[in-house]
Amino acid sequence: MSRNLILGLCLSSLVLLAALISFVWTPYSHAALNIPAKLQTPSLQHWFGTDHFGRDMFSMIMVGARTSIAVATVAVGIGMTLGVPLGLTAAARKGSWLDEVIMRGNDMVFAFPSLVIAILITAVFGAGAINAIIAIGIFNIPVFARITRGAALSLWEREFILAARVSGKGAARISAEHILPNVANLLIVQGTIQFSLGILAEAGLSYVGLGAQPPTPSWGRMLADAQTMVSFAPHLALIPGFAIIVTVLGLNLLGDGLRDWLDPRIRVARA
Amino acid sequence: MSLLQIENLSLAIHGVDILRDVSLSIDPGQIVAVTGESGSGKSMTALTVMQLQPNGAVAEGSVLLDGQELLNHPEAEMCRLRGASIGMVFQEPMTALNPVKTIGDQVMETILIHKAMPRNQARDRTQEVLTRVGLPVDRLPLSRYPHELSGGQRQRVVIAMAIALRPKLLIADEPTTALDVTTQAQILDLLKGLVTEYGMGLLMITHDLAVVSEMADQIVVMRRGEVVEADATADLLRNMQHPYTRMLFEASGHHVILPEVPQTYPLLEVANVVRDYRLPRKRLFDAPGQHRAVDQVSFTLNKGERLGLVGESGCGKSTLTRAILGLEEIQQGEILLDGQPVFSSHKPNLDVRRRMQVVFQDPFGSFNPRHRVARLITEPFHLLNTPPTGSDRQDRVAEILKAVGLRADDATKYIHEFSGGQRQRIAIARALIIRPELILFDEAVSALDVSVRAQILDLLAELCAAYDLTYLFISHDLSVVRTITDRVLVMQAGQIVEQGETEHVFGDPQHSYTRALIAAAPQLPEIGKGAA
């Protein structure tokens, strides 16, 4: 196991642990306002200080991790459950109209400026975690479709696939039995990368107010709330910023480490 | 004094010993061939001479070029020597050239980088060298890109690059392995001619003993990083000291004895088969082009007969295989197995499919790395209406593994735990498990070392006796086809140009193409007699 993998694993599990623990315990209620105690710097009582409503930042960061992880997980899930079958289908029917339609559809989605569309979606259907998930998820579909198709196409050229065809197996069966397991590593690695991009996207959407709505804490919104206060209470912006950086960094290191560990030859896309 | 003198060269990469006490020498105008099985350290020796070993390599001993020590020679000095004093040609002509630069630029670069002459003169020299290697500029302008050339042409460009400055020493690492026999013969001729003409020393690496014996003045046999035997070619062939050398030569010319073909009937009938591939349109509104990969092919394969199919790369052998297997639809003609079509109403005919199996060339690519052997070799059970289950299935697996010379408990291993030869045994096991009436071998032994190849050929002969195999054996290696088949088809550009009894065709070829093929194939000399 490489250094990347270990460091990535540590950082990611730290964040995951914080999110899980927050279900049963946080130092304070993340929603409890205490306006007289607002804007305190980190101290023994409040490890990360308090925000402009006197809420405990540490508790908010913990619960915020939950939000980030939930949004990113579901968004990546959407991308995978729809993108992978599409990619497999396109590869199995390479060159057919179906392949063409799927790939052109992918290009289409790619061609839309993602943030603008996310804003449109939330503007049309209202701001909120669900719509943020959908907006992020939609843009995950072509990523997975494309990468699955690419990897599957080269697998289809391999002789063991020919052997399976000689054994009378159909495209669907071959895709499930031979292609999918062999692209799994790639998907895990890409999934990690998309997960980290999902965290960033959620933060961005929340920052412009289109992510999870209050009182659900979200790192992006904490940053937005902190914006006007950085000059006199920098911890409000630094702490959620670091939380995002640590999480994304952890996931990226994990992704790179996993790639090297599982299969150094695979390529991931990052855009 | 020798041109190149390697003495007690040892090499370790990241602490792993790769070469031990390798010694050899080359005189000007001499061809020294280094041979041995895959992984024996041939390429590493060459790269060490070039001082291009991989990172982490530590070399000891001495490598003298014209009396000058190359080991740990300063890198800048080495750059001056490479290309000017030592040229090198690599195995894979398809990837040895930069795809985004013209061939002219790439050849000229050798000259320019050493500031040997001004640009316009360099251009003339480039044209001259390319002409010398058989690529006259009026037929192949300097502005061509590598992808516009055939494999043989590319290898000529690589050679032109290596000899542009007439180096004293030329190193050729498997220069013809990736080429067709006819092309191989031309390239070998070219190299030989260059050596005599320029008085270069040639260090030639090859695992093909036939090539070695035809070309070399000296032979060096390597095994596991050590030189096991080295001598002048004639002496070595006459008097082999080391058992390994003997084993190598024996395996190269390995003959097997096939059982007699029993009284028989036609099993596979191929009649007037045509397979066209659509090509992308040349211009936007043109009709799409067509490439006829298989052209009016007809033949019959009788039950119990072993049929060979030879021909150059790209002549349509694999395409024909796929058509017979019913994996692709054909455009014309008919393929019948035991009277039934393999492809009916645009769908593969499963009744027929389950009576055929295939073994592919690539021992690494033909298995799903994520499945265990048991699952891999039982995949054809999918074709059966009632596949065996439970202990029945296990018995079948154990039986077939034993039949191909493996152990029953290998069934639980993954494919990466096997060597290339073992993998090919597993591939044969997979083909045999449903007792097919016809097996197709598509270059099934081409990727194997000679010794392993000999074992597999023996195995096939045994299986013929045990299972009454009928097969179509495809190979570009004439010597293999000659020993393992009863009858042979010769294919050229999609057409069968000659067919007949194997011995008959090889002994007295009728078609000019067959004759060319046979002439180009290097002959292994009778061991113990010495080379021609």
Next chain:
Amino acid sequence: KSDIKIAMQLEPPHLDPTSAAAQAIDSVVYTNVFEGLTRFMGDGSVVPGLAESWEISDDGTVYTFKLRDGVTFHDGTVMDAEDVKFSLDRAIAEDSANAQKALFAGIESVEVVDPLTAKVTLSEPNGNFLFNMAWGDAVIVAPESIDNIKTNPVGTGAFTFGNWVQGDSITLNRNPNYWGDEPALETAAFKFISDPTAAFAAMMAEDVDVFDNFPAPENLPQFEADPRFQVLVGSTEGETILSTNNMQPPFDDIRVRQALAHAIDRKAIIDGAMFGYGTPIGTHFAPHNPAYVDLTGESAYDPEKAKELLAEAGFADGFETTLHLPPPSYARRGGEIIAAQLAEVGITAEIINVEWAQWLESVFNGKDFGLTIVSHTEPMDIGIYARPDYYFQYDSTDMQALMDTLNTTTDPEERAKLLGDAQRLISNDYVNGYLFQLAKLGVAKAGVQGLWKNAPTAAIDLTVIHWSE
């Protein structure tokens, strides 16, 4: 120094104050480019504008305006009674696009008596008429320049329109032919900075000289502590209220509305959302108005009482409702605090952040909401409580009668008494949760003088702004 850069948060969509509600239009053009018959002063008083003087008939229905002589529009045409008639007729016309058509509702006819005299006849007396004519929506425009008014406004004011870099700034230049006193400024640029952080950064970096209504109260202490700046804390006409859908159960029950009122801690909201800026109010009326009655005691913070009231109304376990929050930070931050406070008494308010367009459509027009927070910035707008179809849907015949009387009353003392009654009525009915009067938070370079401290209407009166020596 005779130029100034004034920042404001929102960019005007166009520059015609008579056909849009956007306050940003008034901020730029009111009294600077366009003038009305009357006008507001910085202290909220209404004084003569283009009308030098006026006479009101005894029955209070006929207003005869005497116009100033020698006033010309920026294009050189003369401003006369024809223009007054044109402007008012345009506002009351069938296809008028005036956003405050109600201001002109009582006008029956406008007559040109002579070039400098215009007579306006009302269908019934209206004590607010002169006040109404001071609004930006009632400025005098000329038929000659009306076609391009949105992009090239031509008025009578002390400043002419210079140019507009959309998304960035609008420049006004001094009008050499102005009828009144020559202003100290030669040019003024209005820059649009919507983001509060950017606002802070721009002020701190001295990119702008004045921030008209600084969007981030949390930053004011820093400006106060910095000798380079002055902070002007004043009052606006904005009553910030927790608007309640009076027709939607359970808010149709007065006990629930009263519970709501007692569940809210105004101080926490003012401290938390506005960092202490803002005056608590107990009714829908501006505290700086002489007629204001302090009724905050009626709805003091008392969560226990709120719970009791809820239990009485049958909601011992609370209930769920929605809280629509438009973009300004008073609403977004205040909403978070209110949601937390309501949660204390068992009411679950789901926060729904909306853009203004959505707010207008679903809350204001669609009346599809439970609670919302909004600042009612129109001056003297208690009259909305007499409109049962108004979005919070308060239907009280008492209030409607009271307002009818008020509209026909011109005696100031009588009016003050009626206004007091109205304030008490809506406070006792707990129509909405009354939170605080929005403060006007101006930040300026230390040398800028003459800025309006309060905001009786949205305006940045350039004529009185100047730099100290």
Next chain:
Amino acid sequence: MLRYSLKRLISLILSLAVASVVIFTVIEVAPGDPATFMLGVNAQPDTLAALRAELGLDASKLQRYVDWVGGMLTGDFGTSYTYRTPVSQMIADRMWVSLPLALYALTLSTLIAFPAGIYAAARRGKPGDLAVMGATQLGIAVPNFWFAMMLVLIFAINLRWFNAGGFAGWDNGLWTGLQSLTLPAIALALPQAAILARVMRSALLDILGEDFMRTARAKGLSRRQALWRHGMRNALIPVLTIIGLQFSFLLAGSIIIEQVFYLPGLGRLVFQAISARDLIVVESVVMLLVFAVITVNFLVDLAYAAVDPRLRSRT
């Protein structure tokens, strides 16, 4: 080559057609009536109806779609509901901020990424490589809006080296214009540079492992010469893809950054227009951005062909 270009061109046009339908449909279901928004809370129904008629909002959806697309084809993007000025004019104005910003950021990111990627590839596994790779990991993890906040805090508020935001305009000289775009460009460029540097490095490493690099070395080229003469152009192929993607991202994805630095660019225009329900502006700008993305990808495809002769000759 011609066929290749034509084929890409046809798919470009098709994509644009589908995109226009999608954009129109999505935006038409958006709640919020522009007329209501413009007239505010005290507007009377007849006033609203009058305005709707004036804006053409009362026509059928199909009619409006046809008008919109037809208009765009002739360069007429319609008139903004709220600003009452031609949308094409607004877009043109904003373009002069967004386009230079995107180009500036792209230039910066390329200028940072190329040397960093090449340096790291050349020193694979050594401390220099590890340092660069560590920095890029960090660069990817930093949200650009947060980074922008920090830049403003440090360079505009504390050090006062740059303006905190706003756009001085090109009229006051190139330098002032560039100055107001510098911090935003840095905020946009750094995370992108991190990605690009990684792509550059891994592309180069892939190339370094290719057979033809060994051939080049055997000819007598030094490691560095081989890298420059044979590595770069081949490595450029994957790098170009990323640059293409990044350009679109920078053009479209600067919404937040334009917000932080209150730059009057396209991104902010979209944001404002969405909140004002200025549908025609939203539609046109999104369409334009999609057009830009698709066109850039088209150009990248053509650039491939310029770099890679194998594509050129593929009929």
